[in-house]
Amino acid sequence: MKIVIADDHAVVRSGFMHILNFQKDMEVVATAADGLEAYDVVAKHQPDILLMDLSMPPGESGLIATGKIKENFPETKIVILTMYDDEEYLHHVMKNGASGYVLKNAPDEELLHAIRTVYQGGQYIQQSMANSFVTRLDNREQDGETDxxxxxxxxxxxxxxxxxxxxxxxxxxxxxxxxxxxxxxxxxxxxxxxxxxxxxxxxxxxxxxxxxxx
Missing domain, CATH: 1.10.10.10 (Winged helix-like DNA-binding domain superfamily/Winged helix DNA-binding domain)
Known part of the structure; x- marks a missing residue:
């Protein structure tokens, strides 16, 4: 599977590239430093998977870029890879078209499992956040919270x-x-x-x- 990594830290991009390229079924074809660059790279390479960081100042954030990319390149599946253990972020990006949400401190095996699950058409939310995500959706519907x-x-x-x-x-x-x-x-x-x-x-x-x- 062809993968693009979008993160504003070069050392992070390099680290995840090493992990993924070591897998026999994965190849990192390009990287990006913000949402705007991620959009251009996806347009050029048409990857199977985009690993997207959420916060990439001063460029366009992953929150905004996720919706744009999913709308224009629906075949590219997006896995959010972030440090934010936050249900608000999780709620927004999953509604905007992301298929996976994994924290950067997750074990390598969990990230690889998330990528393969999403590639095969499933959705993946890190287990530590899955239950709270469902609860939050229920509460939103009951409270009528403005989104x-x-x-x-x-x-x-x-x-x-x-x-x-x-x-x-x-x-x-x-x-x-x-x-x-x-x-x-x-x-x-x-x-x-x-x-x-x-x-x-x-x-x-x-x-x-x-x-x-x-």
Missing amino acids: PYKILSKREIEILPLVAKGYGNKEIAEMLYVSVKTVEAHKAKLMEKLQLKSRPELVEYALRKKFLTF
Whole structure:
């Protein structure tokens, strides 16, 4: 199986590449340092599996890239490989199209098992998180909790953390290759949808929903 590794740390990419290339049924065909590069690499190599880190500052995060890649390259199965033992992250990426979720401190055997399970068409959630994930889904349905991934557009989800980090409209426009007016319109719409009235409220919301990592 052809595999791409996306992680912002070169030493991590190198380490996992060594582990995977040692397997007779696996080959790492390329690596990427952020979500944008991961998208381009997947487009070029059409891998069977993408190992995706979640937090890759300052580039595009794995949270955003997962949805984009899954939408445009549905045949590539995505396994999230992260340090975050967090149900919020797990919930979002699995809803966005990821097929697996493994912590970076997991044994090599578990990672290899996750990759093979996903490659064969299954889903894999690290056992230590599986039960809490199911419980959280049940609680969400019962409590009717507002999920930003249900009410915000993809562009609004891209803009939200940038606004929260303090970037101006012009800076965001340049980063996303859109006009300033487009940024202003999306920002106003997301504030309306989330019923927020100020940037401090947006920052608090972004932190609570795990859109910001420092």
